[in-house]
Amino acid sequence: MNATVTAESASGAAVLEQPLVELRDAEKRYGNIIALRDVSLKVGAGEVMCVLGDNGAGKSTLIKIIAGLHQHTAGEYLVEGEPVKFNSPREALNRGIATVYQDLAVAPLMPVWRNFFLGSEQTKGWGPFKRLDVDFMKRTAKKELLDMGIDLRDVDQPIGTLSGGERQCVAIARAVYFGAKVLILDEPTAALGVKQSGVVLRYIIQARDRGLGVIFITHNPHHAYPVGDRFLLLKRGQSIGYHEKSGITLEELTGLMAGGAELEQLVHELRNVGTSTDTVRTIRDEIQDDSAAGVGRVSVTEAVGVIPGEYPDDAEDGDDAEDGRR
Numbered sequence: 615m616n617a618t619v620t621a622e623s624a625s626g627a628a629v630l631e632q633p634l635v636e637l638r639d640a641e642k643r644y645g646n647i648i649a650l651r652d653v654s655l656k657v658g659a660g661e662v663m664c665v666l667g668d669n670g671a672g673k674s675t676l677i678k679i680i681a682g683l684h685q686h687t688a689g690e691y692l693v694e695g696e697p698v699k700f701n702s703p704r705e706a707l708n709r710g711i712a713t714v715y716q717d718l719a720v721a722p723l724m725p726v727w728r729n730f731f732l733g734s735e736q737t738k739g740w741g742p743f744k745r746l747d748v749d750f751m752k753r754t755a756k757k758e759l760l761d762m763g764i765d766l767r768d769v770d771q772p773i774g775t776l777s778g779g780e781r782q783c784v785a786i787a788r789a790v791y792f793g794a795k796v797l798i799l800d801e802p803t804a805a806l807g808v809k810q811s812g813v814v815l816r817y818i819i820q821a822r823d824r825g826l827g828v829i830f831i832t833h834n835p836h837h838a839y840p841v842g843d844r845f846l847l848l849k850r851g852q853s854i855g856y857h858e859k860s861g862i863t864l865e866e867l868t869g870l871m872a873g874g875a876e877l878e879q880l881v882h883e884l885r886n887v888g889t890s891t892d893t894v895r896t897i898r899d900e901i902q903d904d905s906a907a908g909v910g911r912v913s914v915t916e917a918v919g920v921i922p923g924e925y926p927d928d929a930e931d932g933d934d935a936e937d938g939r940r
């Protein structure tokens with residue numbers, strides 16, 4: 615794989631020659647188990663790298679290596695061209711690599727602004743007069759969220775009252791504020807309905823447009839395709855495809871996720887036994903749909919059709935029952 619990125623990103627932003635993060639033929643063994651083998655990927659500033667794979671494909675292992683939780687056992691991991699082996703997530707964070715996990719580490723009863731600054735609280739005054747700079751934190755949280763297009767009615771409201779999608783977005787805005795260069799998003803849309811997924815996809819584009827490199831982990835090609843610049847498909851710890859956006863259609867990506875070669879073999883066999891073209895097509899569509907089952911699918915139009923400032927209000931339309939708490 616070529617180590618330099620010369621193309622323009624989907625946002626049209628100039629892309630750094632040096633990828634921010636790159637894996638070259640990375641391998642991870644847990645004892646005798648090979649969780650990841652010969653996996654390569656790269657992400658530059660202003661790009662979205664999507665990693666797709668079903669359960670057990672090795673997505674979490676990949677995140678753990680990049681985020682500094684585990685070390686690769688072979689191959690190379692480079693940050694801005696420099697080979698690294700992180701000993702802790704703190705080391706990765708110090709290099710600007712932030713991870714937003716699916717089960718966000720938030721304190722649900724604390725206000726949005728407290729969660730925004732959790733672990734990095736701003737203080738003012740000295741010695742015995744030292745206290746939290748509440749005004750600054752509220753103002754900053756409000757502004758940073760607005761800059762990302764998140765217009766919350768009140769940053770004083772407990773974060774637990776926000777929808778799942780909004781909580782993801784606060785986590786993304788927080789990582790951007792604290793200087794992340796690379797954002798790893800661990801299945802941010804997996805537990806969300808269609809509209810909420812569209813909102814999160816919209817913020818992924820925002821982060822990309824602000825020059826971050828985004829690694830978007832998902833098992834839903836319908837979520838990956840509208841925002842991704844390139845796609846890595848994992849299966850049982852190995853790459854089964856690495857594609858630039860220009861080199862693959864949504865249908866092809868979905869087909870690969872659905873089993874690709876196996877699916878084509880099945881179609882071939884069905885045709886051989888005289889199954890009608892319509893029936894073959896229906897069976898193929900059903901199998902492909904099943905590959906994205908269990909998550910709220912969002913069409914390309916729906917995903918990118920969410921206009922900044924016009925975010926769906928789930929409390930009103932009741933799209934995500936569990937989210938309509940405001």
Ligand SMILES: Nc1ncnc2c1ncn2[C@@H]1O[C@H](COP(=O)(O)OP(=O)(O)OP(=O)(O)O)[C@@H](O)[C@H]1O
Nearest residue numbers: 644647648649667668669670671672673674675676
């Ligand atoms: N600590 C570990 N020790 C041994 N085997 C592991 C360990 N972590 C992961 N594995 C194995 O590595 C393989 C890849 O797991 P991984 O969790 O990375 O997949 P995944 O794509 O994230 O799946 P899921 O979506 O279900 O979380 C699996 O076969 C898993 O059992």
